[in-house]
Amino acid sequence: MDVEAAQRAVTDLLKALGKDPYSAHLADTPRRVAEAYEEMLTPRAFTMTTFPNDEGYDELVLARSIPVQSLCEHHMLPFHGVAHVGYLPGERILGLSKLARVVEMFARDLQVQERLTKQVADWLQEHLRPLGVGVVIEAEHMCMALRGVRVSGSRTVTSALKGVLRSDAASRQEFFTLVHAA
């Protein structure tokens, strides 16, 4: 990422918007905006720690209400909400914090909610090889709230299911029941 080029572009954007980027109040704004985008678009590296499932745990593991912050790729405005990420273990179980880290890894990008949801599910299926994966994301999009249609408070819900959670009706039902449990 070229932060200096982004900074120059923000200066040009401010000018194009009829603002004076050299005024005392806006002098540091191009740098701040460029750094903010760099931060919001840079995922943190992490190690995917797994453990052998020696006890043969064979029920769902679900991390509910993981905060999600991302940027929509159409307007570069935030969308934010929560992700519920679960899996049915196979031979290995995953360090719990890693479910949130996987969400962050894909959220720190220009995104659409559908792709983000699917990327989290696909990544877990590929790297953990569990019997099934379920991901639900509920998010409010600022591009719908602050501009355009100006609908605030509406949350978009997306889901992605893999393996048994997709193919077996009872497992699928159990996943959604756990997601919605109070």
Ligand SMILES: Nc1nc2c(ncn2[C@@H]2O[C@H](COP(=O)(O)OP(=O)(O)OP(=O)(O)O)[C@@H](O)[C@H]2O)c(=O)[nH]1
């Ligand atoms: N499917 C999907 N659409 C999104 C997401 N985030 C934003 N959008 C939509 O992307 C669409 C872009 O549509 P356009 O008609 O090109 O853009 P626009 O004129 O700014 O649209 P309005 O928001 O209706 O004013 C809008 O309907 C947005 O609500 C997302 O995560 N998934």
Ligand SMILES: [Zn+2]
């Ligand atoms: Zn948008």
